[in-house]
Amino acid sequence: MEVKHQGEWGTVDDLNWSMEEAAVVCRQLGCGGATDAPKRAHFGPGIGPIWFPYIYCKGPESAITECSYPPVKDHRPEGNSRDKDAGAVCSVLEVRLKDGAHNCEGKVEVKRQGEWGTVNDDNWSMEEAQVVCREPKCGAATDAPRGAYFGSGIGPIWFQYIYCNGTESMLTQCSYPPLKDHHPEGLSHDGDAGAVCSDLEVRLNDGTHRCEGRVEVRHQGEWGTVNDHSWSMEEAAVVCRRLGCGGAVDAPKRAKFGPGIGPIWFHYIYCKGQESAITKCSYPTVKDHRPEGHSHGKDAGAVCSALELRLKDGAHPCEGRVEVKHQGEWGTVNDLNWSLEEASVVCRQLGCGTAVDTPKGAKFRPGIGPIWFHYIYCKGPESAITKCSYPTVKDHRPEHHSHEKDAGAVCSGKCCLVEKGNPPQ
Structure with a gap:
């Protein structure tokens, strides 16, 4: 058991160490329950400071900082030795x-x-x-x-x-x-x-097309809305991805598409942007939050841009540099995490068969314009890249990416079934 304090890793003395303290350590690490609380440097003596001469926990705490302990400092001058370093054995729960x-x-x-x-x-x-x-x-x-x-x-x-x-x-x-x-x-x-x-259904309502509008969620058979507290491009990106509508280009607040009716199911949603559905984000209990003072005047919205896809500078339309059209401009995909799974989705979306190669490092020459995707993570069976996981779609060049790492794909087909990457209907 090691703790980082003031930039330096140190250990915990096993005085008072028990299953209660080990349980808190396991919980804080997301490692399930404690199955053992070894003492006397069972996993070998550590090095550096002994930050804690003891920790006293009741067991339900979510972090050791919620337990009782003396001031954190190097307690070795007080006679503590490495032979009493505390340990923990955890069991991840199914x-x-x-x-x-x-x-x-x-x-x-x-x-x-x-x-x-x-x-x-x-x-x-x-x-x-x-x-x-x-x-x-x-x-x-x-x-x-x-x-x-x-x-x-x-x-x-x-x-x-x-x-x-x-x-x-x-x-x-x-x-x-x-x-x-x-x-x-x-x-x-x-x-x-x-x-x-x-599982929650999601839709966009009262926009000019199905990929923009007020965010609505169906729960217990009834459509309701989402409050715009904490609403940003990250949350809108997840909604757009879930609907197969490409990347988010705007995350309107304050009922831009008009106030909805019915319940306000979400007081807020917090997403990192890569999630495939809002149910994988963080949010409080799903219920009608209007009794808590929320009104439909703060309903959240999303504007998505369905992405076009193509392969460029290959010998035929089914191989080349992967390019994506977003906000009317063609850009590329960085090859971080690029593999057969991602290339398979590109080939499938273009009607080009299966992926046979996944060139990286701008094999088909560096592209120009934005690098829309910092990375894409696909499982392989998805029908379009917009159904994979990826961060917010934007020009990632300011994040030190260059076109020298543009991703490519080689598909088994020689000619695509669709033009300009538009999915077949």
Whole structure:
């Protein structure tokens, strides 16, 4: 266990070190629950300062800075030695929903130490269910059933309780006591927690075409809007990508496309820009936030630009430098992360068959104009590059990229089925 303080890595003395302290370390690192709390330099003595002579945690804290400890300084002059460096062994947890009508509803089960167990419903609410739904990529939580609604589980009750604020990406980032079988503490499977999730539909409404307008989300069968608090190009980029509308060119606020009606499902959304759907971003519990003082006068919008695609300077239309048309201007793609997966999507979108090569380093000569993509990450089966993951579409040359790293593609076909990269209808 090492801590960086004042730019220098140091260790923690094992005085008072236990499963409670190790649990907080594992949680802070997103590494699941603690399975062991080794003492006496089990993983070998460290070097540098001993920043903590001890740490005292209750176990549910989200970071060691929320625990109790003396002033952080080098405690070696006080007689502490490297032979007492503390350690931790963590276990990343798997999560699933069991015994529901589909994979996105059911009893919440957690796999630890190779064994599936359940979660007690003490403190269980929509915030905790929201995190569960996000972890298996099931969209938003629509219900948080308690009292073994989906039937009583078997095996350990790993969590006595969990406390989440709703924006965490996984359960192990929430607060909870040390993981163990809580049956001996009087808990029974009659209190097993459950979750019902619903993937969200997204659309743009009241624009001049389907790729611009007010952002609307369908939740529990009803269309509602998104408040523009924290709304920016990063969030708009995710909406545009989800709709297959290319990159975001604007992220209007204050109901530019007119105020919507119905619920305001999102108080805010925070995205990094590369996510493939808003359900993979951070957001509070999905509910009608109008009672909290929000009005449709702050509905968020997005303007997208469907991207055209072509291969340039090859021997035929199905090989060459990858070029993308954005905001009326042709530009290129940086070859960071460029591989067969990304080239396969380019070839498929152009109707050029499969990818047989992925030239990098401007093999087909450096392009001109903007470098629209800093990188693209595709799994391979996508039908268009706009359905892959990528940062905000903009000219990335100010970020030290040059056309000497323009990406290319060689496809198995010799002539494309479409012109100018427009997808076949």
